[in-house]
Amino acid sequence: MNLIPVIMSGGVGSRLWPVSRKTHPKPFMPLPDGENLIRKTFIRAVSLDDVVEVLTVTNDELFFKTEDEYLRAECAQVDLSFILEPFGRNTAAAVAVAALQVSETYGLDAQMLVLAADHLIRDQSAFTEAVRRARVLAAEGWLVTFGIRPEYPETGFGYIESDGGLPLGGGFKVHRFVEKPDLATAQSYMSAGNYYWNSGMFCFRVGTLLEELRIHASEVLEAVRATMDCSRLSETDGHRCLRLDAKNFAKVPDISIDYALMERSSRVATVPCNIGWSDIGSWSAMSELTPMDACGNRCEGEVVVHEARNNYVQSAGRLTALVGVEDLVVVDTPDAILIAHKDKVQDVKHIVSQLKRSGHDAHLVHRTVHRPWGSYTILEQGDRFKIKRIVVKPKASLSLQMHHHRSEHWIVVSGMAHVINEGREFMLNTNESTFIPAGHKHRLENLGVIDLVLIEVQSGDYVGEDDIVRFDDIYGRASG
Incomplete structure (x- = not known):
């Protein structure tokens, strides 16, 4: 039976600012x-x-960046397809449009495996076994979730409660989904033994999923159908790309797949698993990927510490020194530095909100900006000028x-340029x-x-990136 992994790549990861930004979000952060x-x-x-094809649902602006990452991967080659959203519309819309596209290509018996692009799974063999069990249940008509066996009473995750009845092969029927609990409630879930972290990963038979969407979320399904009818599909060898029509997509209800379907359906099962899962949802989670020194510090890059304890430092571009401080997170990038107490790392998203309100570009882009053709780095800018490395x-x-x-x-540093x-x-040498x-x-x-x-040196009355008129573009971005 065909399996189509659907990679959902729509989040910004604002709690991981200043490395994660809108044009370079969490899935692309280097580990x-x-x-x-x-x-x-x-x-x-x-x-x-x-697996016959990998389908990715992502923002239109991240298409070429995503494709580049896949082409760099050293693994077996499969067909690639993309559904490109003009803007985020939550997970119910993304799952529904993926299901409709998969059904058109592979039929109603094909299976979808929905994966988040920004989660870490350390145990591949355990993951493979969990998927095998989930596929058996999906073939029997269940909407399958992956429940992570909790390692501690986490208050930052939603939970899945199984009904505690007889097992369904490799899983259990879901009794209910639970919102993020307080600490005492999370501790009671640990003791009960039938509660699992909600990983946000799913496995469906496409026909079952579409039927359950028709029953429980028909407004989502029909709005997605209308969007697809007006959308532009392009195909090349081993490559399919559907750009969703913005006007119709804006009419799709903005709701998660959990709320729209999983909490309403009576055909939901969970596969409990220990797969080394983490959503890397904060700098605390990211820090755990770096070994500790004798004083509890976790440091990446060139870092010097003196009488400092239990800190996390990420400083790739220059020397960072810590003296006499404890329990800090320090993340240094070329144009922004974050200093936060470890107990407050969940509040980094509030800084991003302030930057948005003020119109500051630091929530959107880095100094190095990736484009389909390559990248540019802003070296310096001021009134009436900007200098870039292209x-x-x-x-x-x-x-x-x-x-x-x-x-x-334009001054060529290396290579040869063909100029019109x-x-x-x-040619420029x-x-x-x-x-x-x-x-x-x-x-x-x-x-x-x-x-x-x-090196490009710009000069003029205005040097903003929006001063551009495109007449022809091999990447489909022409404006006139």
């Missing part, structure tokens, strides 16, 4: 082992039996574009430069096999 969560999730998914991947091309308010100087400037085409006046249509391409690196 101490050099990998990131979305690549780990993809590798985990393709290693399962009967990296263009081999065989990649920026759009044919024009700026109303700024001119640009107001109809003229020419290392240490050569060119000038693009405001109002000139221009394009930058890397026709070579190594990265093209250049």
Whole structure:
């Protein structure tokens, strides 16, 4: 029976600011082992039996970034498909649109395995066994959740209560879902033995899922159908991409799959498991991935401590020193630094909210911004100027574009640039430069096999990123 893992990648991870931001969210954060969560999730998914395709539901702006991560993964190759949301609309919409697409391609008997892109699972063999048990129950008509056996009385997770009756093969029928409890309640759940952390992972037979959505969440299902009818599907060899229509998608109810379906259906089962699961939901959880020194400090990067205890420091770009402090989280990035008490790491999201209200870019982007063609890093900026380091991947091309308010100087640092400037085409070698006046249509391409690196100096009345008119673009971003 075909298995289609559905990777849901929609969260921002605001509690992991300043590393996690809207254009570089939690799934793409580097972990101490050099990998990131979305690549780990993809590798985990393709290693399962009967996988014919991996379907990812994500934001339109993260498509190329996600695809790059999958292509870097050293694992078996499978077909890739993407459902691209113009904006987040919660998990019920994402699951419903994935189910409809899978049913059209593979039929109602195909099975979906819904995985979060930003969770860590350390025990692959236990995960594989849990999926096997879940697939048996799904084939019997159950909507299956994965219940994590609690290791301690956690107050930050929702819980699943099984009915305590006879086991259903590899699982139990679900009695109810419980919201995040207080400490005393969480301790009672631990003692009871039939409560599990709600992992947010699911396994369904597609036909069962669509029938239960029709019964319990018909408004979600019908709004998603209407959206898909107006959406744009593109296909290439081994690759399918559905861009959802924004106008219709805005009409889909904004509700989680738990509230819309799982808490209402009588056909829900849970598979209890110990798979080394963590949602990496805060800097406390992230710190546990780094070994402790003799004083309880966990440090990444170049860090010096003196009479400091029980701190977590992440400082990749420069030396950080701690003297005489305890129980702090210190996270240093090129344009922002976080200092928080360990007991308050859940409140980092309030800083992100303040940045949003003030219009500060630090909640959106890093100094290094990834694009389909490569990346750029803002080295310095001020009134009427901005300096960038631009990296263009081999065989990649920026759009044919024009700026109303700024001119640009390009200086090639390494590689060779193919330049179009107001109809003229020419090559630039290392240490050569060119000038693009405001109002000139221009394009930058890397026709070579190594990265093209250049310095761009912008000057003009306005140097904002929105001063751009695209006339032609191989990535579908043209505006005119």
